[in-house]
Amino acid sequence: MTPGRLALTAVGDSLDRCIKCTVCESACPVAAVTSLFPGPKTVGPQAERFRQSQGSSPDRSVDYCSGCGVCTRVCPHGVRIAEINARARARWRGRTGVSLRDHLLARPVLTGRLGRPVAPVFNWALGQRPLRVAAERLLGVHRAAPLPRVVGRTFRYRVSRRRPPRSPDRVVYFHGCSVDYFEPWVGQMTVAILEHNGFAVDIPRQGCCGLPLQSTGLFEPARRSVRRLARSLSPAGTDGLPIIASSTSCGLMVKREAEEILGVEDARLRDVSRRTYDLFEFLAGLHRAGRLRTDFTPVPLTVAYYAPCQQRGQGIGEPAMDVLGLVPGLRILELDRSCCGIAGTYGLKREKYAIAMAVGRPLFDDIAAARPDLVACDSETCRWQIGRATGLPTVHPLELLYRAYGGAEPGSAAAGPGGQ
Amino acid sequence: MDPSARMAGNDRAAADVVVIGAGTAGLVAAIRLSQGGLRVRVVAAGHGCLVLAPGVIDVLGYAPERVADPARALAPFVAAHPDHPYARVGPDGLDRALAWFRETVAPLGYVGALRHNRLLLTALGGLRPSCLVPQTMAAGDLSQGGPVLVVGFHGLRDFSPALVAANLCAVVPAPGTGVAARAATLEWPGPSGDGRPLTLARRLEDRSLRAAVGRDLRTVLGDEPRVGMPAVLGVDRWQEVWEEMQLVAGRPIFEIPLVPPSIPGLRLFDLLRRVLRAAGGRLQVGAPVTGVRHRNGRVEAVTVARTPREQVIDTRWVVLATGGVGGGGLQVDPDGTVREPTLGLPVHGVPVPGHPRVLPDPFASHPLDRAGLAVDEAWRPVDRSGRVVALNLHAAGAALTGCEPWREKSGEGISIATGYLAASAILEEAG
Structure with a gap:
């Protein structure tokens, strides 16, 4: 076992380290707002003893865990509470079946592919209340949930004709589904920032990491997805190159969750995992090594920054704060709240929308009180949730860096997500 | 490489x-x-x-x-x-x-001095010496004894006002003093709860649920000059909850810390x-x-x-x-x-x-x-x-x-x- 890497069995066994101290209960953002979820300790280490002996989940409360991972992070004793619950949720879903809605939400590539050719119609429909009400009734996607707009030209199309600069320093870019279909400008700016710092960026063809499938409880297709992705991200000639992820949740999936939750044992995945960096983790490391260009122009903005759960789950601190702190003129207010509520696709679901909004309320209130020009957050679904709830432009922190490097006004970020 | x-x-x-x-x-x-x-x-x-x-x-x-004056006790203790x-x-x-x-935690309004240990009420009705206490516990110093009303909630786990009051009547804070304690129990606000202190604390942040608790509280008040309540008077918005409860009671209210998770600790x-x-x-x-x-x-x-x-x-x-x-x-x-x-x-x-x-x-x-x-x-x-x-x-x-x-x-x-x-x-x- 590599130091710092937790074997699958260790996740299950970790529950024996639980001393019922209630630290996780005090930090859980979902239990704070609904009695449908009795708390991570009760649903996790306590109920797991019953699940272990009976093989199935005793009740459906585990389905109300949003999977934000706060419990695992705050546990001082190393109990992998969120991972235990993710597996229990999958077993519960295995018994109850997975709805059409959850099948759809678990497949962003499908949504992107279906939506892209008819993007104007698709995006128009997102803003039409009667259609959203119908979708809520038929599918169970809440009418006000923050859904992303689909772009007509994908990220891959946009970069297909670029001429990458030559450089001995190469990196592989893991852009994920969201950049390809929903926020191509995030990918374009990532590439521009890396090239500005002297890297040649390989962008191999790639599919979904399987995270939405996993959180829906569809473990087998999720395992297939992440194995396939590991192969895509390590094409011939890219051995040993750093792999840069601009999506924090997809990065977390490859770094940790595929092995800890799905139990994927795969040499190729392990190699990819070891080489995967969150974009700002990589940039902060460059700065530490004296290699990050700091030819910044001032960005006179006040920005409220929120480090999303999925990034905190990577245990890398807040590298965006380290890097953005170098930009002259930029005033950054860090938000100390545990979750925005969306947790991937959790907050889109009809029965969970109100919970997700209540979870995010303290964060939204803090943002409103800070009166920032912009909100910055590294995770796409969190950006859509925060932007929708606060009405403020909400961007990936890399957009601020891009601007500091003299890039043009950040693309269509201000347009924000669709919804009622 | x-x-x-x-x-x-x-x-x-x-x-x-x-x-x-x-x-x-x-x-x-x-x-x-x-x-x-x-x-x-x-x-x-x-x-x-x-x-x-x-x-x-x-x-x-x-x-x-038991130390009454930590400032004075320190030198012999260290020796x-x-x-x-x-x-x-x-x-x-x-x-x-x-x-x-x-100064650093000024928003929580800690009160006290090194020269005086307060005697605080525990969730079992014992006394515990402590030096600095948050504002919400300031009125809870029982070192001079006196009558106290202990108010709990139906269904709140690990806090029985009757037990607290009974034990408290048996303690002697200082020679010649005693505590006359009476117990009362309020309804759990809102739909039936899970009995957790954190759930109750968050419910009390809701104005209408709090108003119901306030009405209930008025009916149990007696002559006691102060009221002890479990430490569930709000998490983020404790000040609002605590002040409003005191207004309703027309007398000081002090919080009594419970078993973990502790809301004052949070x-x-x-x-x-x-x-x-x-x-x-x-x-x-x-x-x-x-x-x-x-x-x-x-x-x-x-x-x-x-x-x-x-x-x-x-x-x-x-x-x-x-x-x-x-x-x-x-x-x-x-x-x-x-x-x-x-x-x-x-x-x-x-x-x-x-x-x-x-x-x-x-x-x-x-x-x-x-x-x-x-x-x-x-x-x-x-x-x-x-x-x-x-x-x-x-x-x-x-x-x-x-x-x-x-x-x-x-x-x-x-x-x-x-x-x-x-x-x-x-x-x-x-x-």
Whole structure:
């Protein structure tokens, strides 16, 4: 076992380290707002003893865990509470079946592919209340949930004709589904920032990491997805190159969750995992090594920054704060709240929308009180949730860096997500 | 080239000070260092034990008899316990640290003075001496006795007002005094709950549910000049909840701390985190420290376990504040070995082999209770011959040797004072 890497069995066994101290209960953002979820300790280490002996989940409360991972992070004793619950949720879903809605939400590539050719119609429909009400009734996607707009030209199309600069320093870019279909400008700016710092960026063809499938409880297709992705991200000639992820949740999936939750044992995945960096983790490391260009122009903005759960789950601190702190003129207010509520696709679901909004309320209130020009957050679904709830432009922190490097006004970020 | 070697430089971060541990001592040290202009990164395996503690600041409660005036008791106590952290802290250090702390957590309105221990009510109806208490417990000093109304909630776990009142009637705070306690129980607000203090505290933040509780409270009031309620009067919005309840009652209300999770502890933890961030400090939770790299007697970097790669944080100073046995900062193995598991530092005060593991009286003082790290005048751990382990490695809090915080009721005083003074030593060196 590599130091710092937790074997699958260790996740299950970790529950024996639980001393019922209630630290996780005090930090859980979902239990704070609904009695449908009795708390991570009760649903996790306590109920797991019953699940272990009976093989199935005793009740459906585990389905109300949003999977934000706060419990695992705050546990001082190393109990992998969120991972235990993710597996229990999958077993519960295995018994109850997975709805059409959850099948759809678990497949962003499908949504992107279906939506892209008819993007104007698709995006128009997102803003039409009667259609959203119908979708809520038929599918169970809440009418006000923050859904992303689909772009007509994908990220891959946009970069297909670029001429990458030559450089001995190469990196592989893991852009994920969201950049390809929903926020191509995030990918374009990532590439521009890396090239500005002297890297040649390989962008191999790639599919979904399987995270939405996993959180829906569809473990087998999720395992297939992440194995396939590991192969895509390590094409011939890219051995040993750093792999840069601009999506924090997809990065977390490859770094940790595929092995800890799905139990994927795969040499190729392990190699990819070891080489995967969150974009700002990589940039902060460059700065530490004296290699990050700091030819910044001032960005006179006040920005409220929120480090999303999925990034905190990577245990890398807040590298965006380290890097953005170098930009002259930029005033950054860090938000100390545990979750925005969306947790991937959790907050889109009809029965969970109100919970997700209540979870995010303290964060939204803090943002409103800070009166920032912009909100910055590294995770796409969190950006859509925060932007929708606060009405403020909400961007990936890399957009601020891009601007500091003299890039043009950040693309269509201000347009924000669709919804009622 | 080996890929891991090729990318090793990418997993480096830097700070002026790495503070290990996010409990009272760690956060106090981190805030003070950040205020002093240093770049601080707190790295912690998880949240510290603050949410398990009642949120009061104990300085010296028993020495071994109950202490009424900690300021006066300190000198003889230190004379009798020359290895106690307070011996190094000194009365001046304690004064300065507590004054700084009160100012730092001003929004919680801590009241009290080193010259007087308040006698607070416990959730079982006992009395507990404590020095500084949050505003919401200020009216709860029972050292002069007097009549008290104890109000609980139907269905609230682990708090029975009848039991509290019955036990309280039997205590004698001071010769010639007594407490006349009466119990009352209010309805649980809103739909039937899960009985948890946190759920109730959050419900009380809702205006309409609170109004119902207020109406209920009015009906049980009597002649008692003050009311004790379980510490569930709001989490974030405690001030609003507490003030409104007092308005309804027309007399002071004091909170009684409950079993964990402790809401007053949570309020303090939340505030300390916010103060740290506002001062520019960073907090990295869920990332256990695995060790340090050192050269020429100095720590150069701290290593952190993460999946999939270890992180290396280059640093100029380290403060170890990982707590005692309860917090995981000290580990007792089944064979009686005591270890400092994070950095493997020498542990002092470990009973000699053959010393009975369990004493006939389970509450008798066991030498194991005092085992921990010994430090020099700059709060740097020393080995058995008194030599400093590393020139820039400091330690604070419950991991220190020579004290029994649970018996002395001295835990917060030790953590705040040593965290503050360890930070002061670093700031002095930094110039």
